[in-house]
Amino acid sequence: MALAAGLFVVLAVAASSAGWWVLVALPLAGVLTWVAGRAANGTGSRAALATTTARDWCLLVLCATVPAAYLARAVTPVAGLAVGYPAVAVAVLLVASAADALGARLPGRTPRWAAAAGLALAAAFVAVCVAITPATPTLAEARPPTAGLLVAVVVALPLFAELRGNRLVAAVVISLAVAAGALYQLGPVRLGLSPTSLRDVLAAADASALTSLLVAVAVLAGLVGAVRCTGRLREAGERIAGTTGWSRPAVAAVLAACVAAALLGPVAATYLAALASLADVVRRLVARRAE
Numbered sequence: 001m002a003l004a005a006g007l008f009v010v011l012a013v014a015a016s017s018a019g020w021w022v023l024v025a026l027p028l029a030g031v032l033t034w035v036a037g038r039a040a041n042g043t044g045s046r047a048a049l050a051t052t053t054a055r056d057w058c059l060l061v062l063c064a065t066v067p068a069a070y071l072a073r074a075v076t077p078v079a080g081l082a083v084g085y086p087a088v089a090v091a092v093l094l095v096a097s098a099a100d101a102l103g104a105r106l107p108g109r110t111p112r113w114a115a116a117a118g119l120a121l122a123a124a125f126v127a128v129c130v131a132i133t134p135a136t137p138t139l140a141e142a143r144p145p146t147a148g149l150l151v152a153v154v155v156a157l158p159l160f161a162e163l164r165g166n167r168l169v170a171a172v173v174i175s176l177a178v179a180a181g182a183l184y185q186l187g188p189v190r191l192g193l194s195p196t197s198l199r200d201v202l203a204a205a206d207a208s209a210l211t212s213l214l215v216a217v218a219v220l221a222g223l224v225g226a227v228r229c230t231g232r233l234r235e236a237g238e239r240i241a242g243t244t245g246w247s248r249p250a251v252a253a254v255l256a257a258c259v260a261a262a263l264l265g266p267v268a269a270t271y272l273a274a275l276a277s278l279a280d281v282v283r284r285l286v287a288r289r290a291e
Helices: 002-037 046-075 078-101 112-131 147-160 165-193 197-204 208-241 248-263 266-290
Strands: none
Touching: 002 046, 002 147, 002 165, 002 197, 002 208, 002 266, 046 078, 046 147, 046 208, 046 248, 046 266, 078 208, 078 248, 112 165, 112 197, 147 165, 147 266, 165 197, 197 208, 208 248, 248 266
16 A cells, blocks of 8 residues: 555655656656565564664655645645644544454455555546646656656655555556646646645646545545554564564564654655665565575
8 A cells, every 4th residue: 555645745855856758767766676576575674674664664654744744734724734733644544544443454455346446546537637738848858867866766665665466556547647647737846846736737737626526535545554554564573572462563563663654754654664674675675685
């Protein structure tokens, strides 16, 4: 579910670094994830537990910032935004933790019906983007590749965390389609101005009536992603403490995530998740080289 939640903010952050070259960065991030995925995970080692737990914690923070960024700005006046954003972020984490404590468990792989629904929504978004010709030219804003391309590759890594095989390929294709549609409608400059620029895409395409649906999907994707990440943190706490259920390390991790989500914006959370994902990829590549 990192893909579903991450698309709402990661694409804008990546576009702010690489512009149109984000369309190159996404496949490169997918290839890097695929190469790292061929290595043995080594979940029993301390290094594997440390990097995967750190990545899941950062993804949890990122998932909480997505509903906060989209919902707080949609329903809260500017004067109350400073209060609304952290309130929504913390609420998402508390609801996700409560759901896991009450026995909510998500399957290891996304069900086919959920994948089909996500694909349909992505296709509808792209269709809206290409249905209306942009008011100003956007294709001419392409820049030659710079170091920003490398930054965009790292930023895109959280989108593909834990994906393998056909699911990884599908995730890369979906993210490419959404990114291409958004770039065509807004251009890299406007897309990179705000992490919630996907709302601006609908406004530019004369589809502001769909903004409420976009916000609802963002909130749902962030919440479901948070439930999955809290479950993984609980499982990591069980391995560390040697007990079942919510251990003290897991509770402490969620509380720390509440503080981080309340203080960090989606941009900082995206970079944090990107660095943690990169560390896990590097660890896998080193492990593969040592085999």
